[in-house]
Amino acid sequence: MVSQLQQRNDYSFADYSNSCWLIDFASLDISIVDTNGSVIGRPYLTTAIDIYSQCCMGFFLSSKSPNYQAITQALRHAILLKRYDSEYNLRHEWRTYGIPVGLQINNSKLANSYLLQDKLAQLGIRIYYPKTGSGLNNSFTEKLFSELNRYLSSDFLSNQISTDNNSFLTLEVLEKILVLYFVDNFNQQIHNDSSHQTRQERWQAGLNSAAPKMIEENLLLTLLS
Known part of the structure; x- marks a missing residue:
């Protein structure tokens, strides 16, 4: 297990897509309700961000504060192919x-x-720790969460939620809103260091092989249960 753990104090090693992802957490500035309309409180979002392309690879939304399961669920979503209906x-x-x-x-x-370390080791994933005192350079995800909270509080979105869902913002409804945001907005924004590529285009162009490393879906679901 020790061989799987490395200390890093910057992201210079993340020089291609899927070389390293950043897992981060935030409490969203919006309240959700259950199916009966009773207020649950503020939801928690766990995101997996590809450091090289800045793409959001996947996320997990929960009414509970971040824990081990939030990481494994976000990873499952990030690793697998994602398909959504109309x-x-x-x-x-x-x-x-x-x-x-x-x-x-x-x-x-x-x-x-x-x-968590054991499950990641079985997938061949290393955990990179920052050197003592260096801290994580999480300014990017702080900006992401700030922009997302502004999006969620916008008048247009508030009116859409009220019209389409009888003012009930459940976890299920919010999950659909976040998928729409990451797919059609965030991942389509121009990458900071590549003025002619969106984040998703940079991820595609930055792959270090013909296709990303994958695993059979049922095995992944078992490992990250």
């Missing part, structure tokens, strides 16, 4: 997938979970 009203496809070489997790307690 009810999501998507203009683009979420084409990113595959198994990353490494992960950085913006929560040292969760990153030190032996159960």
Whole structure:
């Protein structure tokens, strides 16, 4: 297990797509309700971001604070091929997938979970730890969560939720909104260092092989249960 753990204090090693993903967490500035309309509170979002392309690879949404299961669920979503039916009203496809070489997790307690480390080792995924005192360079995800919260609080979105869902913003409804945001908005934005490529285009162009490393879906679901 120790061989799977490495210390890194920057992202210079993330020089191609799926070389390293950043797992981060946020409490969204919006309240959700259950199917009866009773307020549950603010939901928690766990995202997997490909550091090289800045693409959102996948996410997990929950009413519970971040834990080990939030990481494994976000990874399952990020690794697998993603297909959505017409009810999501998507203009683009979420084409990113595959198994990353490494992960950085913006929560040292969760990153030190032996159960998580064991499951990642079985997938051949390394956990990259920042050097002591260096901290994670999480300014990008802080900006992402800030922009997402502004999007969720916009008048247009509020009116759409009220019209389409009788003012009930459940986890299921919010999940559809987040899929739409990441697929048609966030991943289609121009990458900071590549003025002619969107994030999704940069991910595709930055693959280090003909196709991303994959695993049979049922086996992945078993490993990341």
